[in-house]
Amino acid sequence: MSWLIQTLWSSIGKKLMMAVTGLCFCIFLVGHLAGNLTIYAGKDAFDAYAEGLHALGPLLTLIELGLLIFAIIHITTGLTLFYQNLRARPTRNKVTKRGGGRTIASATMPYTGIILLMFVVMHLINFSFVDKSETTIAQIVSQKFENPIYVLIYVAAMIIVAFHVRHGFWSAFQTLGANHPKYMTTLMALSIILGLVVGFGFGMLPLYISLFS
């Protein structure tokens, strides 16, 4: 087994873990977004979707457990990489210029990641770990977004998610070794598209809810 630990805790191994868990989160985001779009169909549709989701029972618990484990892996590995990378250059150059490879998204990955962690915790407290015996999720959601501060926080968080996904998605493929002249431009474009879809898709929801419900 020591070979497995050696592999996974090597620099490429850690990136592999980031890539696999990150890609799973991308799939999760798309699924989550698809479900949330029922909000546009009205409160009943959204509540029906939530009910349907909970009707999955143990399967849902399994998915949640999986997400939790993946989150722990993604966060601990990410923070380790962040720390090691800071350590690798104790003194910085006085002048550093970009050559054109780095993007805002790639340069801010650790920071957007940490902000997203805080957001996810808040999001779970807001909508997951609440007493839903008397109200429905649609009511809780529209109540929350009556407060403009929440709308602002959620929209801002979704812009941050967009950036994190924009670098993370193509980067995961590169890490897995999937860099191919025929597909790389498409992957790069897909990465931007996915960032935009996630950013706009989720980001418009709080605005819509606060304005129209």
Next chain:
Amino acid sequence: MNKFISLTLRIWRQKRPNEKGQFETYPAKDISTDISILEMLDVINEQLTLEGKDPIAFDHDCREGICGMCGAVVNGHPHGSEKGTTLCQLHMRHFSDGDTIVIEPWRSRAFPIIKDLAVDRSALDRIIQAGGYISVNTGGAPDANAIPIAQEAADKAMDAAACIGCGACVAACPNASAMLFSGAKISHLALLPQGKPEAAKRAIHMLMAMDALGFGNCSNERECEVQCPKEISIVNIARMNREFLKASFFSSEK
């Protein structure tokens, strides 16, 4: 036509490893635009020597862009901002009269500063020693076409083998990672039949060596491929990742 320019140089001076260094300002008067930045440093060093001062230490050898010995960060870019150019091939015609040029050494935990602009890049040699070779019996040179190699593989291997090991990728990387160097070296051999027998062992051992030397981890920032004087692509990093994962999970090598 000979043109002359005058510049202000801000150069990192550090007497020895682990000692505090600082920037010194030097005026560079009437510098021919035909000379390279290293030749300009030669001119400055002549003056410093005449004044009885310590000349600026910097690494160099071939001065024709093929040996990989030179290297410094010029105005924030490793080897300067010209594309596909080593420091020794960076000519003063790319600067204008009155410019200030900031020259700093490579910065990385794995590359300790020896003096001024000269850094110890033997960490890259450690990576090569860990597996960047093939084991063959010495003897007469083999026949040129005894082993058939597809043109495409030969081309890709040559693109990777263009790496001169200057360390600019480490200097360019926001994480001070040596993945482009290691990726180029692993790719170069993995693509050729001569490198295949030891491919798995090589990938694992070179990566372990790289990790142990204190380089950072790649986060696909792509600064390395843009700044590389030999324009080596991160395709080689992807290949290294594949080679390492293949070796780790599917070979008996440890």
